[in-house]
Amino acid sequence: MVRHSSAPQWRGPTTLRGVAWPFEGTSQAARLIIACVVMVVSSLFIAYSTGFVHAPVSPPPPPTSPVARVLPYVGTWLGPGADPLIVLPSGARVKSSNYQGVQIDGTTYYYNLAPRASFDPLARGVVTTDEIQVVAVVGDAPNRVMIYTLKKNPGVGIQNPNENAG
Secondary structure (H helix, E strand, O other): OOOOOOOOOOOOOOOOOOOOOOOOOOOHHHHHHHHHHHHHHHHHHHHHHHOOOOOOOOOOOOOOOHHHHHHHHHHOOOOOOOOOEEEOOOOOEEEHHHHHOEEEOOEEEEEEOOOOOOOOHHHHOOOOHHHEEEEEEEOOOOOOEEEEEEOOOOOOOOOOHHHHOO
């Protein structure tokens, strides 16, 4: 066989035993674990960089909408400090939040519990459906709650029954 003078020639040992491999002294199980770790880390890097996987986001802040702030008054009595009881002329005691509404940022929100007993202005007949602005209807009958405000009408006045007592 004749070699051409411009052909590259290998000058050195014909085996790779002289080359120092990085994991030469480790066992095969350790090499397998290292290979798996490298694959997982590189896969996560690719997933995050392409947007396929997103970092976990913090939970949303608690709701601050008027509806979310009115609903606690609906389900339970918040005590005499937050929701004092009102004595009606009939002798019935009702939550002031159901009778007078809940003030939130300068706006009064009323809640109607129909078909259950409710003492809000609409249930008492002080206002009509034309005089209210429905904000939300939450749940289904018989546990439905309608939250509303009064339309801007200077002729509509809601009176506290305790003001007449005396």
